[in-house]
Structures are given as structure tokens and as C-alpha cells.
Amino acid sequence: xxxxxxxxxxxxxxxxxxxxxxxxxxxxxxxxxxxxxxxxxxxxxxxxxxxxxxxxxxxxxxxxxxxxxxxxxxxxxxxxxxxxxxxxxxxxxxxxxxxxxxxxxxxxxxxxxxxxxxxxxxxxxxxxxxxxxxxxxxxxxxxxxxxxxxxxxxxxxxxxxxxxxxxxxxxxxxxxxxxxxxxxxxxxxxxxxxxxxxxxxxxxxxxxxxxxxxxxxxxxxxxxxxxxxxxxxxxxxxxxxxxxxxxxxxxxxxxxxxxxxxxxxxxxxxxxxxxxxxxxxxxxxxxxxxxxxxxxxxxxxxxxxxxxxxxxxxxxxxxxxxxxxxxxxxxxxxxxxxxxxxxxxx
Amino acid sequence: xxxxxxxxxxxxxxxxxxxxxxxxxxxxxxxxxxxxxxxxxxxxxxxxxxxxxxxxxxxxxxxxxxxxxxxxxxxxxxxxxxxxxxxxxxxxxxxxxxxxxxxxxxxxxxxxxxxxxxxxxxxxxxxxxxxxxxxxxxxxxxxxxxxxxxxxxxxxxxxxxxxxxxxxxxxxxxxxxxxxxxxxxxxxxxxxxxxxxxxxxxxxxxxxxxxxxxxxxxxxxxxxxxxxxxxxxxxxxxxxxxxxxxxxxxxxxxxxxxxxxxxxxxxxxxxxxxxxxxxxxxxxxxxxxxxxxxxxxxxxxxxxxxxxxxxxxxxxxxxxxxxxxxxxxxxxxxxxxxxxxxxxxxxxxxxxxxxxxxxxxxxxxxxxxxxxxxxxxxxxxxxxxxxxxxxxxxxxxxxxxxxxxxxxxxxxxxxxxxxxxxxxxxxxxxxxxxxxxxxxxxxxxxxxxxxxxxxxxxxxxxxxxxxxxxxxxxxxxxxxxxxxxxxxxxxxxxxxxxxxxxxxxxxxxxxxxxxxxxxxxxxxxxxxxxxxxxxxxxxxxxxxxxxxxxx
Numbered sequence: 070x071x072x073x074x075x076x077x078x079x080x081x082x083x084x085x086x087x088x089x090x091x092x093x094x095x096x097x098x099x100x101x102x103x104x105x106x107x108x109x110x111x112x113x114x115x116x117x118x119x120x121x122x123x124x125x126x127x128x129x130x131x132x133x134x135x136x137x138x139x140x141x142x143x144x145x146x147x148x149x150x151x152x153x154x155x156x157x158x159x160x161x162x163x164x165x166x167x168x169x170x171x172x173x174x175x176x177x178x179x180x181x182x183x184x185x186x187x188x189x190x191x192x193x194x195x196x197x198x199x200x201x202x203x204x205x206x207x208x209x210x211x212x213x214x215x216x217x218x219x220x221x222x223x224x225x226x227x228x229x230x231x232x233x234x235x236x237x238x239x240x241x242x243x244x245x246x247x248x249x250x251x252x253x254x255x256x257x258x259x260x261x262x263x264x265x266x267x268x269x270x271x272x273x274x275x276x277x278x279x280x281x282x283x284x285x286x287x288x289x290x291x292x293x294x295x296x297x298x299x300x301x302x303x304x305x306x307x308x309x310x311x312x313x314x315x316x317x318x319x320x321x322x323x324x325x326x327x328x329x330x331x332x333x334x335x336x337x338x339x340x341x342x343x344x345x346x347x348x349x350x351x352x353x354x355x356x357x358x359x360x361x362x363x364x365x366x367x368x369x370x371x372x373x374x375x376x377x378x379x380x381x382x383x384x385x386x387x388x389x390x391x392x393x394x395x396x397x398x399x400x401x402x403x404x405x406x407x408x409x410x411x412x413x414x415x
Numbered sequence: 416x417x418x419x420x421x422x423x424x425x426x427x428x429x430x431x432x433x434x435x436x437x438x439x440x441x442x443x444x445x446x447x448x449x450x451x452x453x454x455x456x457x458x459x460x461x462x463x464x465x466x467x468x469x470x471x472x473x474x475x476x477x478x479x480x481x482x483x484x485x486x487x488x489x490x491x492x493x494x495x496x497x498x499x500x501x502x503x504x505x506x507x508x509x510x511x512x513x514x515x516x517x518x519x520x521x522x523x524x525x526x527x528x529x530x531x532x533x534x535x536x537x538x539x540x541x542x543x544x545x546x547x548x549x550x551x552x553x554x555x556x557x558x559x560x561x562x563x564x565x566x567x568x569x570x571x572x573x574x575x576x577x578x579x580x581x582x583x584x585x586x587x588x589x590x591x592x593x594x595x596x597x598x599x600x601x602x603x604x605x606x607x608x609x610x611x612x613x614x615x616x617x618x619x620x621x622x623x624x625x626x627x628x629x630x631x632x633x634x635x636x637x638x639x640x641x642x643x644x645x646x647x648x649x650x651x652x653x654x655x656x657x658x659x660x661x662x663x664x665x666x667x668x669x670x671x672x673x674x675x676x677x678x679x680x681x682x683x684x685x686x687x688x689x690x691x692x693x694x695x696x697x698x699x700x701x702x703x704x705x706x707x708x709x710x711x712x713x714x715x716x717x718x719x720x721x722x723x724x725x726x727x728x729x730x731x732x733x734x735x736x737x738x739x740x741x742x743x744x745x746x747x748x749x750x751x752x753x754x755x756x757x758x759x760x761x762x763x764x765x766x767x768x769x770x771x772x773x774x775x776x777x778x779x780x781x782x783x784x785x786x787x788x789x790x791x792x793x794x795x796x797x798x799x800x801x802x803x804x805x806x807x808x809x810x811x812x813x814x815x816x817x818x819x820x821x822x823x824x825x826x827x828x829x830x831x832x833x834x835x836x837x838x839x840x841x842x843x844x845x846x847x848x849x850x851x852x853x854x855x856x857x858x859x860x861x862x863x864x865x866x867x868x869x870x871x872x873x874x875x876x877x878x879x880x881x882x883x884x885x886x887x888x889x890x891x892x893x894x895x896x897x898x899x900x901x902x903x904x905x906x907x908x909x910x911x912x913x914x915x916x917x918x919x920x921x922x923x924x925x926x927x928x929x930x931x932x933x934x935x936x937x938x939x940x941x942x943x944x945x946x947x948x949x950x951x952x953x954x955x956x957x958x959x960x961x962x963x964x965x966x
Contacts, residue, residue: 120594120700144597157595160588161613171599220600 071096071256072117072224077126077136078280079112086112088280090126094224094273097254099247101271103261105303109280110260114226117258118151119144131223150217154229156209158201164188164212165197171220187215190249207238214246218253225250227259231266243269264304276300292346298412301344306373308384309342312411320411323380324358329409340414347373349405350386356401360384362394376402435779436787442768442775443791446847449805450670450793456660457667464660472648472665479562480631480644480672486566487573487630492623494570495577496615498716503585504593504611506701507712513720518575518958520723522951524908525572526635526928527944531727532568533559533639534734534937565640571723572636573629577622579958584615590701603702617683624680631673632798634911635925639932645669646911649800653915659808666801677796731948734941742942750943754923757913758906760838761845762853762899768846769853769898773861788854795851799911806844807916810835836918844912849905853898860894861887900953907950 072094079087087109094100102110115121117128119135119142128136130149135142150171158167169184188194191211201209210230217225230246231239247270250257261267267274268288275285276299284296295301312322314335319328322343329343352374360376363383369390376384386402394400440447501507502514520528534540536559546553558564589611596606634646645665652662704712772788794802814834821829834840864887872878872886910925917926924943931940 118594118598120597143602144594145600145602149598151595151598153591153595155591157588157591159592159595159610159614161616170596173600216599 071098071131072100072258073129074113074117075127075129077113077116077128078124079109079116079121080124085109085280087116090277090280090282092273092275092282092285094256094258096256097251098256098272099250099270100258101261101267101274102258102277103264103267103274103303104277106262108277110262110277111228113277114228114258114260117224118149118226119147148220148223150220150222150225152210152213152217152225152227152230154232156201156213158209158212158216160201162200163197164193164199164201164204167201167212168197168216168219171216184215184219187219188212190218190252191215191245206234207242210234210242211245214249218249218255223256225255225257227257229261230259232261232263239263239266240269246270276303278303293408293410295344295410298342298415301410301412305346306385307344307346307349308382309412310345310382310384311414312341312343314339314341314411320409323378323382324404327404327409329411335411335413341411342414344410344412345384345404346408347385347387349408350376350384351403351405352386352388352392352400353403354401356403358402358404359399360402362396362398362400365394365396374400376400435775435781435784438775439772439784439787442771443787443850445806445843446791446794446850447787448809449802449844449847450790450797452805452808453663453666453670453797453801456663457670460664461660464658464664468661468664472652472661473668475643476645476648476665479642482562483566483569483637483642483644484627484630484672486562487569488623488627490566490570491574491626492577492619494574494719495579495622495626496581496612496619498574498719499578499581499585500611501712501716503582504589504607504702505704505712507704507709507716509713509717510701513716516720516724517578517716519720519952519955520572521575521958522955523572523724523727523948524635524910524925524951525569525629525633526639526910526925526932527731527948528572528723528727529565529568529636529639530928530932530937530940530944531730532564535726535730536564560640560642562642565637565642568640569630569633569636571719573626574719574723576625576629577619580618580622580625581615584618585611588614593702621680621683624676624683627676628673628680628796631669631676632796634798634800634914635929635932638929645672646798646800649804650911650915653800653804659804659811662804663808666804669798669801673796673798673801674793677793680796728948731941731945734938735945738938738941740942742939747942750922750924750927751946753921754907754925754946757838757841757845757921757923758903760842761849761906762902764842765846765849765853765902766857766895766899768850769857770895772850772854773858776858777861792851792854794847795849797848799848799909800915802848803844803912803915806840806847807835810840810843835916838918838921841913841916841918841921844916845906845909848909848912849902852901852905856894856897856901857891860891860897864890897957900957904950904954908947 074093075091077087077090078085090109090113092100102113104110112121116123116136122138122141123136124138126137127134130147133142134140135147159170162170165181165184165188168187169180172180172183175183185194185197188197191214193208193211193215196204196208196212201212204212214225214227214230227246231242234242243266259267259270272287273285274288274291276283276291278299284291284300286294286296291300291304295304301307310322310324312320314337315321315326316337319326320341320343327343335341360378362374363377364375366373367390371390372388372392372394374386374388374394376386378384384402388394392400498513498517502510502517536542536556538553543553543556546556592610592614593603593606596610597603601609631644632646633644634650637644637647638650645668649662649665649669652658652665772791776784776788797805811834814832817834818829818832821832868886868890869882872882877885908925910929913921913923914926914929917923922930924946927943928940928947931937931943
């Protein structure tokens, strides 16, 4: 296991910035800590980098202990690279010198060679003699990545790597970064508040809230099998429909009887909320179940309809864009039963 | 019909591209004339004047000035950089206090610090008297009126320029850069030397350039030390030898030095246009020092603060309360009143000129207008003695020319003109020197009033005078106040221009300090000096408040 955190906690006074964080990251995979601002994800990253001590638990990388409450390996000895949110490129050095900065143990010719190779990898071979301020935001970001990767660290940390770029660039760079990291078989952990970014880059994503890890899983799992209500809310769109437990994994609601994931120990008759994603609600003209269109957003490839049920409850439905229905029309829907998740009523 | 065509013609005239430059030139004239005069004199040297200067004046003056500049740049630069490093990057007891307190020496003009140091440390001063009481002799005590003493005192007076620049460099990107270097396998110490200091270099160099300009311009402090530099040589050439051409030649050489430092400062500032950390709230924590290092840091910082601010202030107040209280009379009020009148008038004139220039630049931001204004701003870097001579020479020429004309018209009945001895001349000289002080805050204030704000107001039916009254004035109020305050304080502290150009009998606080110190009457110089320091605390407080936002 390349990176392992066991029950890591970091307190600032009485505030628990990180509390009981545990996860593992396999070699060559890209992990992500995702959460709203102030959830402790950046503190967790700084603990792994060695800028913050841990108050409880243990951080290991490649079998070496990095941090315990009694021990803190200095950041420079951790063999960890980092891409800072503001890149923190050295403004007084050229792009090539920036990338070569971490290669001080190599002899001069090898340093230059390696730095040039890294620049070529991120597609900036032409810009070695430029200064950071002469580059665009996206280019600076790639220099920062090349600089962090050049010394062949065992782990690369990326702190909100795309937050200062505009949306279009963000998506493109996300995929580029993933390609570069995969190409070098690097292990990486990024921190972000943007789920699109997390899903675009990471293999495994941990959703954090209030210092705690709510769920650690693949993007698919987070979206379709959220472990907590917070994860269900934070990731993707969706609505909750009131329901009642009628048997093991069987729930009754105004949409009919359906089977859904949820806790097995719920008593019959317990009241639950059923999470319905827009893609769980399928438009089907043949269906008996009808709902009224009360809002529609045309998104190119599809429509996002907001539908009103008899009871007044609302649903979201993603429908291919050639199904063009007016507001007020009643359309037939059916529920894709595999993906529905139940949560205890709040 | 005819009226509308007339108004459209006048509007077209106002829109003609050359007019902005003409207006800008007119406003900047007082600042441009002395530069032209001095540069003109420097490029047309007079052989016999040069022969005299080269033999009797230049060897000492050049050697002294070079020694002084190098010494103050080295010591002041080292002091400023190391203090900035400690307060911006490290954590030690009292850091928050020293963070702003180290800027306070800006409130004490160099000539005040100089006479307090000499009065305190000289043979007749309290320290040596005390030493004699204990040891019987104080002959081993180093002389304060020496090259070393002058360098030390000026370094203590001027280090805040480097401190201010280096501090903002360290605060905005220092700690983040250290972390980045650590992630690349460098220890903290190595990272400090390899990254943080080189990164701040443009700021440090710009600060040192400011120190060099201040040192070159200093007249009051070196006079106290009887240390001959270019400024004192110009003063003596003007008043002692009554040699206008000698003063002009010396001024030309000094201007050359100043322009070199000025160019260095400009270049470093452009190099300092680095991107800086955008999110200061995520700035890395400060370095924790080992106990020994921590206590040395506290001692060092406290020592500088005591020597550059606390001790001089205490000594000043002591003199005021023991000896100088008897001077607190109608004459003293006269010094105060004249200082205030001059400073206020200068503030009004310079703020008005700055507003005009800022609006001209806003309406017609042509390259030519911009360069005219930029050249006019150089006045702030030019030593007061140089400017005073550069203003007086053309004024005297003009005066003599007008006098001739009057004589030819009225004969013996012609009234005697003395333009060089009027307040107008003083104000023109102040304008030349301090235009930049007023212009910079007003221009940056006006830049915040974007053209889309004007357009938004126009869209709501507010144009012309109403636009100025309802939008521009409220938005510019702080900038105007800042500009006026800065000019007021700078003129209060100003010594050589006032000394050389003032009308007969117009003794100000600074002039009084000069007169008392040139007679070695340190105690009696204390009372006017305290007033100047009190006024000087205002911009220092403004700076520290702005500094608090950065921190």
C-alpha cells in the first residue's frame, strides 16, 4: 500500500480540523479528498506533506512511518511532491530552473536533461527559458506539476490544482494531468471542492465533512451508492421522496413499491427518504405513472425536467433531448429500481 | 445655431490630441525647469569653475559621499532585510508589536536623529559625562562625528525603507515559497537562502535604492556631523562662495548619482511585478525559532527599535522638559505658524496640481502625456539643495530680466523686484519636489473610478458637475486626504529647500532646528524637533495601518 492513513486527527485548539481520517491509496492510483471549504481536506493534505503534525493516528507511505503524535518526518525527507493551489512557482527562476530545483542531488547535466524531459512530458518544452509570470495560468499549473514530479516522488499531492483556472481549461487540464500521472505511474492525492474535478481525475474519492471522512469509494459508488445523506446531497443532483419500509430492501412510496439499498436492520413501517437521481427517473410514454412538467432546462444532449407528482413532491428527470415536452404537460415516467438508495427520515 | 457650432468647436478643440500634453506640461513646468537647468549646466561645464572644484572640493566630497552611500546602503539594507525576515517569517515574543513599531523611525527625520545622537554621544553629552564619572576618562570612546558615526545614524534613520519593501515581499510569498522548496527536498535553512532571499531581491534592491537616494539627498544630518557631501558643498557654494555656477556644477554631478539610483529603483520595481500568493489566509505558519535564536532575535529587534526610536524620543523629551521649556514663547509659535502656513499652502497647491494632472491623464492617456508626468515625478528623487538651486537660478534670471524692462520703462522710479525672495518661489520649489507625493495617491484613487462607473452614472442621468460632486468627490475623498496629509508632513520636515529659498525672516521649525544644531545647541533644537516628529507620526501611523492589512 503506497499511502495509508490510520485514524489521523489534527486539532486546532478545540476545533477538530481532521478527526479520525483513515484511508489507503494503492500504487499508481489517484485519490481525491472532496468536500466543502472548511471540511478539513487541506489540513489533511498538509499533515501528509508534513507541514502539520498529527494529534492522533499514523501516516505511512510505502511502509515508512511519516507521522505519529510523537514523530514528524520533515517535509523535505518524505519523498512527496506537491502542487500548490497558487502553484508557488519561484518567480526569480526560469521555468527550467524551477523544474530542476528539486533535482539538486543530480549532477548538473543530468539535472538539465531530466528537467527538459519533464517539461516535454507536460508539453512545455519550448518554454524552458521563460519566467513564470510570462506564462498563462494553465501553463504555470503544468510547470508546477512538472516541478513536483521531476524528483520522482513516491506520492504527489495536489492542493485545489485547478481552482484558479477557468471552467473550460479546468476540464481539459484535469484530463491532461490524469494522462501525465498515469503515464508516469505516479501515485497522487488531490484535494478539491469541485466534484467534476474529482471525478475527472481521481480513481478513488473520499468525501469529507466537518473533519470526518463520510465515504471512501470510486466515483461510481459515491454517486450511486452514497453511504450517508451528506454524500448523497453533496454529490450530484437528486431529490428525496418519502417512503416506508415494507420488507427487507423493499420500500413503498407514492411511486409504488420499489427495491433499494439501505440498512438491513430497519423495522417494518420505519419511515425513510428515498434518493432518486435524475437518471433514475426514466421517461416512458407507456408508463401508468404520470407527472406534470413544471420546469425544463435544455442542456443540448438532454433535457432536465422538474416534475410534479400528485402529492406535490418534485422529481428531477434526465430525458434525451428529442423528447420535447411543454411545461404543464403530463408525461409518463418509471423508476429505475436498481439505483435507488434509502436513508433514515430526518 | 451659431452658439451650438461655437460650443462644438470649443469641444473639438478640447478633444484635440495635443492639448492634454500642453496642459500637463504647464502643470509640470515647475518640476521640469530645475531638471532642465541642472542638466543643462552639467552638460556645459565651465573650465575655471571645474578647475577650482576639482582641486578643492570634489576630492573630499566625492570620497565622503561614496563612503557614506556604500556604508548606509550596506548597513541599512542588512538591518532592513534581517528585521523584515524576523517579523514576516518567524515567530518570537513581541513580534506583533515590533512588526509595526519598526516603522516608527520613519517619523524621525534623519537630521533630528543625527543631532540627538551627537548630543547624546558627543564628548559633552550625558553618556560620556557619565562614563567620566565612573572611569575618570572617556577618551577611549569612539568619536560620533566620524564617517562611521554618520553611517550608523543614517542607517538607523533609513533602514525602514528596506524593511517595508522586504517585509511585503516576504509576507506575500516568502513562507509559501519555503514550503514549495521543502517539498522539493530542501531543508528550511537551505530553502531560506536558495529561495526566500533571492525571491525578495528586487524588493530589497528597490529599498536600498531608496536608501541611496535619501542618503544622497540628505543635507540636515550630514551638516550636524560636519561631514561634507555634495549637498553641503552645494549649500556652501551658494551661500558661502556666492558662486551660482559652482553650485550648479555640483548639483549636476549629484543629479547624475541620483538618477542612477532612481533608474535602479525603477528597474527593480518592474522586476518585482511577480505574481504573489493570492490566498493569504492559507499562508503557511511562521518559523518557530529555537530558544537561543528566539532570544537573540528579540534582543536584536528591540535594540534596533530602542536605538532608532525609543532612545532618541526619550532624549528629545528630556531636553524639552529640562532645558527648552523656556523657549516655548511667541517666537516659537511663530516658527510653528510659518511651518503650518507653508505646509498647508504647499498641500493645497500640490493637491490641486495633482488632481489636474490625474484628470488630464485620465482623459488623454497618451504616451507623451504619460512621459511628461513621469519626468516631472523625478523631482521627488532630486535632493532639495539641487532643486532649490535649479529653481532659484531661473527665477533670478527672470527677475533681473523683468527689472531691466521696468527700468527701461520707468527709469529710476521703477519698483525694485525680488521674485527670488517670495513665498511663490518656495511653493514652486515644493511643487517640484513633492508633486509625486500628492500625485501617486490621487492617480491610484482615480484609477478606481473606472470609465464604466462614469457610464453607469450617465445611464442614470448623472453627468457633468453632478457626476463630479455625487460620484468622483466621494470616491476620491480618501485619496485627496492622503495626498494632502503626506505633502503637509513632508513639507513640515523639509529642510534644505526652505533654507535656501525662503523669504527673509521666514524661519520654520526645520530652519530653527538647523540654526540651533549648527551652533551645537542640541537642547534648544529639541523643542522644534519634537513638533516635527509629532507631525511625522501621522504618515507612519498610516503606513502601519496599511501594513496591518497586508499582515
